[in-house]
Amino acid sequence: MEIAVISGKGGTGKTTVAALLGVYAAPVVMVDADVDAANLALLLQPRIVTEEPFYGGRVARIDAAQCNLCGSCEDVCRFGAVAGGVVNPLLCEGCGACYHVCPVGAIVLEPSPDGCLYGAEGPYGPVVHAELSVGRGNSGKLVTAVRQRAREMAGRGGIAWTIIDGPPGTGCPVIAAVSRVDLALVVTEPTRAAFHDLERVVDVVNHFGVQVAVCINRYDLHPEFRAAILDYCRAAGLPVVGELPTVLEASRALVAEKPLCALMQTKLALMCAQMWRKIKGLVVEATACEPV
Amino acid sequence: MIIAVASGKGGTGKTTIATALALAAERPVLFLDCDVEEPNAFLYLKPELTVRRPVYRPVPEVDEEACTSCGRCVDACAYHALLALGKTVVVLKHMCHGCGACAIACPTGALRETSHETGYVEAGRAGAITFAHGELGIGEAMAPPVIRAVKEMYPDWEGTCIIDAPPGTACPVLEAVRGSDFCLLVSEPTPFGLHDLRRMVEVARALNLACGVIINRCDLGDDRVERYCREEGLPVLLRIPYLPEVARWGAEAISFVARLESWKTQMAALLSRVEEMLGGDRGHQR
Numbered sequence: 074m075e076i077a078v079i080s081g082k083g084g085t086g087k088t089t090v091a092a093l094l095g096v097y098a099a100p101v102v103m104v105d106a107d108v109d110a111a112n113l114a115l116l117l118q119p120r121i122v123t124e125e126p127f128y129g130g131r132v133a134r135i136d137a138a139q140c141n142l143c144g145s146c147e148d149v150c151r152f153g154a155v156a157g158g159v160v161n162p163l164l165c166e167g168c169g170a171c172y173h174v175c176p177v178g179a180i181v182l183e184p185s186p187d188g189c190l191y192g193a194e195g196p197y198g199p200v201v202h203a204e205l206s207v208g209r210g211n212s213g214k215l216v217t218a219v220r221q222r223a224r225e226m227a228g229r230g231g232i233a234w235t236i237i238d239g240p241p242g243t244g245c246p247v248i249a250a251v252s253r254v255d256l257a258l259v260v261t262e263p264t265r266a267a268f269h270d271l272e273r274v275v276d277v278v279n280h281f282g283v284q285v286a287v288c289i290n291r292y293d294l295h296p297e298f299r300a301a302i303l304d305y306c307r308a309a310g311l312p313v314v315g316e317l318p319t320v321l322e323a324s325r326a327l328v329a330e331k332p333l334c335a336l337m338q339t340k341l342a343l344m345c346a347q348m349w350r351k352i353k354g355l356v357v358e359a360t361a362c363e364p365v
Numbered sequence: 366m367i368i369a370v371a372s373g374k375g376g377t378g379k380t381t382i383a384t385a386l387a388l389a390a391e392r393p394v395l396f397l398d399c400d401v402e403e404p405n406a407f408l409y410l411k412p413e414l415t416v417r418r419p420v421y422r423p424v425p426e427v428d429e430e431a432c433t434s435c436g437r438c439v440d441a442c443a444y445h446a447l448l449a450l451g452k453t454v455v456v457l458k459h460m461c462h463g464c465g466a467c468a469i470a471c472p473t474g475a476l477r478e479t480s481h482e483t484g485y486v487e488a489g490r491a492g493a494i495t496f497a498h499g500e501l502g503i504g505e506a507m508a509p510p511v512i513r514a515v516k517e518m519y520p521d522w523e524g525t526c527i528i529d530a531p532p533g534t535a536c537p538v539l540e541a542v543r544g545s546d547f548c549l550l551v552s553e554p555t556p557f558g559l560h561d562l563r564r565m566v567e568v569a570r571a572l573n574l575a576c577g578v579i580i581n582r583c584d585l586g587d588d589r590v591e592r593y594c595r596e597e598g599l600p601v602l603l604r605i606p607y608l609p610e611v612a613r614w615g616a617e618a619i620s621f622v623a624r625l626e627s628w629k630t631q632m633a634a635l636l637s638r639v640e641e642m643l644g645g646d647r648g649h650q651r
Contacts, residue, residue, distance in 0.1 A: 081403050083532040084376005088557070109535040110373045110561040130443060151464055163539065163571055168443050168464030207567040210536035213506065241375040241532050242402035245506035264616040266380065266405040273403060273503070280504040295616040321607075324585040327555045 074356050075220075075235045075254040077106070079278075081270030083241035085260045086290040089323060091238040092116045092333060093345035094258075094352070098234045099197030104223045106250040107240040108188065108205045108215045116332050119193035119200040127203065127218055129187035129211025131167035133160045139179035146171035146180060163208045187211045190218060192226065196333065199226040213245035220249075243277045251283050255356045258314070260288045263298035271302065275309065284359055285311050286352060292316040312355060315348030317341055367526045368639060369545040369574075373561030375532035377551045378581040378605075381615055383529040384409040385622045387494050389632035395522045396491075398498035399541035400531040401484060401511040407498055408618035412491035420499065420514040421480035422507070423463040427454045431475035441470035459506060484511040488518050495519065508537040516544070525636070534564045542569070547639050548576040549602070554586030559593055566597065577602040577639065600642075603635055 076098075078091040091113065095103050105113035133154070135146070140158050147155045150171055154164035160171075162185075172180045187209040193200040201223045205212050223235055239250040239257075251257045257278045261271040271287070278285050287306050292299050299316075306313050318340070326335035336342070370383040380398075384406055387396045398406035407414075425438070425447070432454060439447045439454065446460035447467055458481055468476040483505050488497040497518040499511040508531065516528075530541040542548055548569040552562040562578070569576045578594050583604040594601050611621045622629040 080375075082376065082405070083374065107533075109533040109538075110375070110564065112374070112557040112560060115556045115560060149465060149469065166443075166462055166464065168462060168466045169441060170464050170466040170469055173441060173466055173469045205535055207534055207564060208536070208539045208571055210539075212533075212535040242400075242508075242537075243503070244402045244501060244508045244537065246533075246535070247402075248504070248506055262616075265408050265618040266403075269405060269408065270403040276503045294612060298616060321585065324555065324582070327557065328587045328589075332556070 074233060075237060076352060076356070077237040077239045077251045077254045077257045078260060079239035079247060079251060079257055079274060080241055080260045081243065081274035082267045085262050085267055087260050088112045088116060088238050089336065090260050090288060090290065090345065091236050093336065093341060094349050095197055095236050096337065096342070097346045097349040098236060100230070100232050101198045102223045102227045102232050102235040103195055103198065103200045104219055104235060104237040105202035106216045106219055106237045106246065108203045108212050108219065108246065109240070111202050111204055113238045114193065114200065114202045116327070117195040117200055118333070119195035121191050121193045123192035125190050126186055127188040127190050127215055128184040129209070129214040130185045131169065131182040132162050132165050132185040133167065133169070133171050134181050134183055135160055136179045136181065139177055141177055143176060145174045145176065149174045166210055185209070188215050190222060192222060198232055199230065201226065213249040216246045216249035243274055247274070247277065248281065251278055252281055254283055255359065256284045256286055256352060258286050258288055258352065260290050261302060262291050263289060263295040263302060265298065268298055268302055272305070275311065284355070286314045286355060287311050288315040288317065288348060289313060290317045291319040293318050312351070314351040314355070315344060317344055366547070366640060366643060367528060367545040368547045368549055369528040369530050369542040370549045370551060371530035371538060371542055371565055372532060372551045373534050373565035374557055377553050377558060379551050380405050380409065380529055381620070382549065382551050382579060383527050385620050385628070385632045386636055387527050388620050389622050389629045390525065390636055391633055392524060393493040393495065394524060395495045395519055395526040397515050397526060398529045399512045399515055400529055401499040401501045401508050401515065402531060402537070404498045404500055406529050407496070409620050410491040410494060410496055412489045412494070412496035414487040414489040416488040418486050419482045420484045420486055420511045422483045422510045423465065423478040424458050424461045424481040425456055425467050425476045426479045427456065428475045428477060429453060431473045433473055435472065437470045437472065438467035438476055441466045459504070462507065483507070486511065486514045486518060509540040512537060512540045534568050538568060539572070542574065543572050545574055546643055548574045549579060549639070550576055551579045551581055552590050553582050554580055554588065554590045556589070558586070559589050562590060563593065566599065575642065577642070579603045579605065581605045582607040602638060603631065
């Protein structure tokens with residue numbers, strides 16, 4: 074069973090909630106799918122066991138000795154990555170249009186080192202995380218690779234549950250993080266911006282046919298928006314599985330030497346235990362109803 | 366002068382800072398919300414949106430009469446967006462990056478590019494602020510074409526332009542910040558804030574962008590971001606403490622500079638300082 078924690082808007086508390094849910098889901102495979110700003114490992118402090126390079130695509134290189142500077146590569150590149158017979162690897166998407174159009178065969182497509190994938194041992198099971206190389210464009214592919222590795226680890230260890238700490242937004246890494254999960258938990262806040270983003274990301278998740286549940290973090294920030302979000306969830310048939318108060322100690326816990334232990338001392342811990350029971354109930358119920 | 370507000374980590378206060386800068390500016394500014402996955406700046410600035418245009422990206426269409434099922438387009442596609450099914454080629458639109466490699470590879474000219482609507486841009490005014498933003502369609506994976514369209518809304522703008530960038534450090538962020546004169550990085554004094562700030566500094570440096578840092582909620586953490594900035598020679602331009610009333614106004618998308626005159630002065634001063642650091646108003650370069 075895979076649970077993805079997402080939010081639409083950034084900074085609503087995805088990583089903190091995911092880590093606390095993991096405590097009660099143990100044994101569990103914890104996955105950081107926010108590969109361009111990965112923070113889960115900073116909280117879980119797992120011991121890294123394996124480290125492997127990730128090649129998500131290709132990158133073009135022009136062999137200066139063969140190039141006759143005809144400029145056809147520059148004309149066909151839609152990403153503005155070729156200038157004066159040189160490829161800017163930050164902008165190259167590895168599509169190969171230049172390779173196909175070059176009349177003298179001066180262009181080679183090489184595997185693109187897009188990041189690094191880590192397998193680690195955390196406090197309550199395996200942890201899989203990754204780091205996308207700066208500015209690279211294959212974040213969705215890296216998320217898929219991370220999830221694939223997590224499935225292997227779950228299979229090998231006979232671990233039933235996987236919790237995925239997802240990225241913000243609604244684009245390619247989010248789609249890769251939620252596709253075919255058993256439940257997407259959307260962490261929101263009672264603010265105008267987070268509410269707007271919640272509605273959009275729920276539409277995206279529904280578009281891919283995935284079950285949604287909602288957690289309202291810092292619910293005490295604004296009573297009217299909290300009520301509006303509860304009304305929206307009721308109307309849309311979305312279960313609200315948890316409401317967490319503003320806990321300034323949680324922000325301070327992050328700077329502790331053992332941040333997870335410090336977080337466990339806050340009142341959020343017990344609330345996440347209850348939230349986990351509800352999530353588990355929803356997933357088990359949905360699985361039981363599935364036609365065989 | 367183009368100032369991009371970015372952070373790596375989400376929720377550090379990019380939109381709060383970017384909109385506050387625009388509202389505090391003493392001259393008319395252009396505001397571009399480039400977080401097209403979750404655009405929020407309009408909630409703060411409440412612009413009157415008078416222009417709306419769809420954004421298209423090219424996707425191929427197969428002319429079955431001209432297609433000889435040779436399979437070269439399928440081999441040429443780096444994104445697995447073309448699939449050979451028996452004698453026909455199927456286009457998976459959501460996988461397509463619109464690179465045009467398939468049409469180049471096709472020996473019979475059977476692939477024609479058509480336009481697929483991937484989102485839209487809107488523009489208008491909020492008082493002295495000229496405003497544009499975009500929204501990526503639901504289920505659409507690629508933000509960069511919509512971000513590009515937002516940045517192309519006012520190509521002749523000469524004055525100060527403020528860009529609100531998306532979170533992260535991948536291609537949407539690159540698309541949003543490239544071509545700027547200055548990157549204003551909003552961080553928070555936690556391990557998460559520092560980790561993502563470091564990555565964002567790498568992005569800015571790869572693009573040769575000058576940067577400065579704002580530490581938001583500077584009293585809810587420790588001094589690790591300060592130390593990092595000192596070691597890296599990054600100027601810390603502003604420190605903003607956690608104020609419960611600012612959080613409450615933020616919930617309603619009310620800018621703190623609209624309520625606190627002293628902060629309006631500070632934000633205007635920050636804008637002048639960035640202008641000075643860049644050696645006067647350099648105008649618009651894209």
